Amino acid sequence: MLAIGAILAAVTAVWVTLEARFLAYPGWLAVQKGDFILGPIGVGLYWHYRRPNNRLGVLLIALGLLGVPYILESTSTPLPFSIGVLTEYLIFPMTLAVILAFPSGRLDGLPERLILFAVLVGVTLPGFVLAVTSARFAPSFSISGCRAPCPVNALELWSPAAWEAQLVKAAQLTAIVTALAAAGLFVSRFATGTPPRRRALAVGAPIALLFLLMQASYRLLDLLSPHGLSLTAQPVHDVIQWTFAGARAAVWYGFLFALIAAELFAGRVLREVVRSARGRPSIGELEQVLRDPLGDPKLRLGFWRPATSDWADADGAVLDPRPGSGQAVTEVRRDGQPAAVIVHDKQLTEDPELLETAGAVALMALENAELDIAWKKSLHDLVESRARLAEAGDRERRKLERDLHDGAQQRLMGVQIKLRVAQEQVDDRSLHRQLEAIGAEAAEAVEELRTLAHGIYPPVLRSGGLVRALRSLAMRAAIPVTVTDEGIGRSSASVEAAVYFCAMEAVQNATKHAGSDVRVAVILGRDRERVTFAISDDGVGIDRSAGADGDGLIGMRDRVGAVGGELEIVSARGKGTTVRGTIPIPSGAEAQRVEAAS
């Protein structure tokens, strides 16, 4: 609705101004006056929409609203005309206020307030005084001047005092000084500002700065040559006059530009951060990932720890979220709960688009990191579980083999002894023979038990260790097998079993599939913290490309994998097969624990 009103008012302004015959530059002034309403109100509306918590929008709208009574300055009727001129003296401080409040929407510091106060006292107040004392109360804005005599001052109450000229001069001087002071303030703010502050000022301030400088120059010229200008000075005056007018009309567009630039910047920051995020930054690196694009080297990132109800930084140290000087705090929430906190340059609060980006990224990274930890833990648990299962399996087998030996086999041998003893006490030949036959059966049972036990878990592996077990395997093998021990040493029972059964499988494969005349070489070694083994045959090789590995190979991989090792099978037609593996051996304490468990 305000927008509609503004448009209407602007149209009115343009029409009225164009009609005014007494004005020096009706055409341009019409544009300026129309823009004076539409510009600030339009930009103010947009600013308020994009940054509702920032009062600059409201200030701009107020400035635009002042443009409505300012229309009256274009009428030739004295009273409205005079009111219009009076409005100028309100517009002047309002414009300065808007400029000084950029970009935060507040007049924070003492200098700003002092300048505004000085303007109100030194310019507006005299203006109002002049309104009631001056015979001709003329517009003072650059292109608002009259060509023909301006309408008379309808507000004159008293006759001009002797000090009227001095008052005018004083007002002009104040205007110059305050304009320069404001300009200086801007420059110093830029020079001493943090990168975010500089970024904000750099885009929005130049036009305003230009306006202020032109303001000062124009008034200075006026002050120095009250009776008209020399020929040489005229062109300079013209340049300044038109620049002044143009700058005035464009001040708010600078602010609009600043707003758009901030959004563009936020977009670029997001792109940069996402690009950095592809490198999978850890939480610790995230602080840096945010600092660079935001231009805030002192930025801190903290994450909520529900367990201890406090904030912690990436290294786990407690983070005090209170802002230092020139800093502010932004909390990022997830599902209504505090999740992350960013301590950043105060300037960034005026860049809420940026903070939102940073917050979203921080949250994303946090979730990523949490997921990372979770899956790593899952993986770790899985690996441990697998190792435990393998160990348990081996333990069961060893137990079974032991039980067969210590139990059934011993018992059978006892039976054999007793049969022997009974045999000796028997004279009857037929009974003797029967006992002999029974003894033979018992012997066969012993043999079968022995073979069974050997298949479950070779006793020599349990009692003699891996190298012996492999040498024994070699002795019993149907093909020539050499065993070379390059210092593999002893390992835990699980590891030795894994290597043994792997080798056994490989030798069996070679016996069955590698063709006739094949030889197998087993090489065992140790390399720092790993045992290494290789079983190679010079047979016909396997065609690995033909589908998945067979059960035996899968079994080998599983066994070796379960104890944390790796297996590599290299085979090609005509080139034989090599099964190569490494298994890490736990150091010191862990090894003892493993030994004790078996």
Next chain:
Amino acid sequence: MIRVLIGEDNYIAREGIHRILEAEEGIEIVETCGDLATLRRAVDEQRPDVVLADIQMPPTKTDEGIRLAAELRTSHPSVGVVILSQFAEPLYATELLEDGSERRAYLLKERVHHHGELSRTVREVAEGGSVVDSKIVDLLIRAKRQRQDSGFNELTPREQEVLALVAEGWSNAAIAERLVVTKRAVERHINSIYLKLDLGDGEQVSRRVKSALLFLAEHAG
């Protein structure tokens, strides 16, 4: 009188061995020990002729018997060792004979109650001979037969039989009796075998056990 020291921690086996050896003439059981340390000490103190030891004994129950046999080769060279094992494990037999086969025997535990086997072995070892359980030799021969390369398959069937018996520790006379041939035939066979296989000297009975067994156990091809 052959003085025998027994190292065996399993009750049933101990009883069995005791009963069988007690009944034998000329064999005296001097002491029975339950672990390696005690056995070692007993060897020092008792100076037996033969030590009869289980391959597995406390403390680790892995290969105490074999280790003791190796130690005694240098510390008490005149003491014979008979290893008793539940395991038909050729590897252990070869390890036992590594330092030479004189005065060394490897028997499976069930052999204990085959009539007279244990006492025969004890006597053989006391006289400096060697005995290897036929089951061990059987296992090795079975493997050898499957191997296509081995020189073993170049031997005649008779020669193979003879070699097996040589590895078991039999003397020429015993082999001749066993195969029902003349001693002369046995000698000829042995010469032929040792020549074909290039095994060295086949005369010394106790020493040749090692070479025969090692040949049979040879797996590198």
